Amino acid sequence: MFYNKDADLLLLRGKTLAIIGYGSQGHAQAQNLRDSGLNVIVSELEGTDNWKLAKEHGFSPVPAEDASKKADFIHILVPDEYQSRIFKESIEKNLSEGNTLVFSHGFNIHYEQIIPAPDVDVIMIAPKGPGHLVRRMYIEGKGVPSLIAIYQDSSGKAKENALAYAKGIGATRAGVLETTFKEETETDLFGEQAVLCGGSTALILAGFEILVEAGYQPEIAYFEVMHELKLIVDLLNEGGMEYMRYSVSNTAEYGDYTRGPRVIDENVKNTMKTLLNEIQTGEFAREWIIENMANRPVYNKLKKKGTEHPIEKVGKDLRAMMNWLKKD
Numbered sequence: 001m002f003y004n005k006d007a008d009l010l011l012l013r014g015k016t017l018a019i020i021g022y023g024s025q026g027h028a029q030a031q032n033l034r035d036s037g038l039n040v041i042v043s044e045l046e047g048t049d050n051w052k053l054a055k056e057h058g059f060s061p062v063p064a065e066d067a068s069k070k071a072d073f074i075h076i077l078v079p080d081e082y083q084s085r086i087f088k089e090s091i092e093k094n095l096s097e098g099n100t101l102v103f104s105h106g107f108n109i110h111y112e113q114i115i116p117a118p119d120v121d122v123i124m125i126a127p128k129g130p131g132h133l134v135r136r137m138y139i140e141g142k143g144v145p146s147l148i149a150i151y152q153d154s155s156g157k158a159k160e161n162a163l164a165y166a167k168g169i170g171a172t173r174a175g176v177l178e179t180t181f182k183e184e185t186e187t188d189l190f191g192e193q194a195v196l197c198g199g200s201t202a203l204i205l206a207g208f209e210i211l212v213e214a215g216y217q218p219e220i221a222y223f224e225v226m227h228e229l230k231l232i233v234d235l236l237n238e239g240g241m242e243y244m245r246y247s248v249s250n251t252a253e254y255g256d257y258t259r260g261p262r263v264i265d266e267n268v269k270n271t272m273k274t275l276l277n278e279i280q281t282g283e284f285a286r287e288w289i290i291e292n293m294a295n296r297p298v299y300n301k302l303k304k305k306g307t308e309h310p311i312e313k314v315g316k317d318l319r320a321m322m323n324w325l326k327k328d
Contacts, residue, residue, distance in 0.1 A: 002148075002176040007167035011160055012038050018071030019043065020064050020086065021078035022050040024131035025104050029075070031057060032138045032169040043067040064090035073165070075102035075125075076114075081292045084113040095120050097154070100161060105188065106181035109151055111285040121158040122151035125166050126184055134169060143173030151181045189279045194272045203263075204229065208311045218314045226315065 019030040020043045027050070034040045044051040044061040054061045068074050068091040076083050076091070087108075095101070097119040104126045108114040116122050127134045129144040137144050146169070148162040155161075159178075166176045192198065207225035212218050235244035245253045278284045291299055306312075319325055 002163055002166075002172060002178070004167060004172045007163035007172045007176075008160065009036060009038075009164050009167050011157070011164040012073075012168060015039065015072040016041060016070055017073045017165075018067040018075065020067060020074065020076045020091070022054040022059075022061065023077065023079075025127065025134065026050070026077040026131070027053060027057065028131035028135035028138075029077070029104075029125075029127075029169050030054075030059065031135060033165075035138070036168040036170075038168055041067050041070060065094065068094040072098070073100045073102055073161075075104070076108075077104060080105065080107045081288070083108045087114045092116075100155075100158070102165065103181075106149065106151075106185035107189075107285070110181045110185040111282055111289075113289070116152065118152065119154050121153060121155050121161065123158050123162040123165070124149040124151070124181060124184065125162060125169065125171065126188075127169065127171060137174070138170035141173075143170035143175075145174045146171035146176050147179045147184055148176055149179050149181050149184055186276070186279050189284065190272075190276050193275050193279075193284075199272075200229075205309065205311060212310070218310060219318060222311060222314045222318060226311065227318070 015038070017033055017038055017040050019026050019033075019040060022030065022042050022044045026042070030040050030042050040059070042054045042059040042061045043064045043066070044054050046061070046063075051061050064086055074091060074095070076087065078086055091101075095117060100121040100123060101116050103109060103122075103124045106124055106126075109116075109122060124147065126147040126149075127144045128146060129137075134144045146166050148159070148166055150158045150162065152158070163172065163176065166172050204226050208218075208221045211221035211224065232244060232248075235247050239246075245256060248256075275284075291297075
């Protein structure tokens with residue numbers, strides 16, 4: 001694990017850092033780097049909400065081609081499905097020896113949608129938290145743990161520069177772990193699909209539907225399988241499984257030990273292994289690339305189905321009564 005003492009921010013003094021995309025990670029990393037005393041330029045599509053936000057934050061957004069011409073470090077932070085096109089159309093022709101190409105997720109490098117010239121460094125700085133948290137922690141004098149990875153080290157200084165960049169966004173305050181583009185990409189996709197997003201939402205929906213079909217009130221079902229999940233996750237985040245089990249009732253803990261493995265049984269684990277294999281072989285990546293080329297027919301259909309599920313209406317109505325959930 002690397003910390004502040006292991007990184008030298010002076011390595012980036014006098015360099016120009018381009019942030020391509022002022023979204024979740026882009027807005028946070030750009031502001032943190034600027035507040036660390038570095039020269040940052042931002043690229044966004046003129047007239048978009050993110051372009052307006054960048055202007056509000058004191059930047060003067062420019063097209064990706066202009067940003068990449070001026071920059072020593074080019075950090076591509078647009079969504080995965082747009083990175084390859086933007087790289088090929090606006091960035092690739094402007095790269096020169098000594099430049100550094102930066103990512104916060106390895107999808108396009110690992111699956112060879114972006115193939116950089118061999119005379120540029122290719123690095124990753126991947127905060128393990130959403131952009132608003134990266135920004136908030138920095139302002140509070142803290143940081144969000146991050147990963148770094150080196151794909152190409154043409155200069156011989158790629159790792160030192162990656163650590164300096166991580167320090168610039170506040171990550172070395174919390175700790176930085178070294179990985180590879182392959183490991184970050186495959187574990188990140190697996191976590192999203194099997195546990196954090198796909199696994200969690202499917203489990204919540206199954207629980208909700210089972211309770212409602214059994215005749216229980218939808219509102220009660222919502223509280224039991226969705227609302228209270230945050231309370232459990234907070235305990236897990238704070239102290240791990242042991243602390244969570246210490247904090248709940250003995251009845252809940254016994255149910256955890258004896259019933260949890262019946263829900264997540266060998267059949268489920270085998271399905272999760274299949275998901276991992278699809279990620280490792282590139283099957284999922286090819287599917288997602290083709291889906292975008294076809295204007296996302298499956299994505300759009302499933303998104304519409306998800307927004308129309310009864311749990312969404314029940315949840316919206318209940319959350320409207322919870323004043324403490326409302327943000328200023």
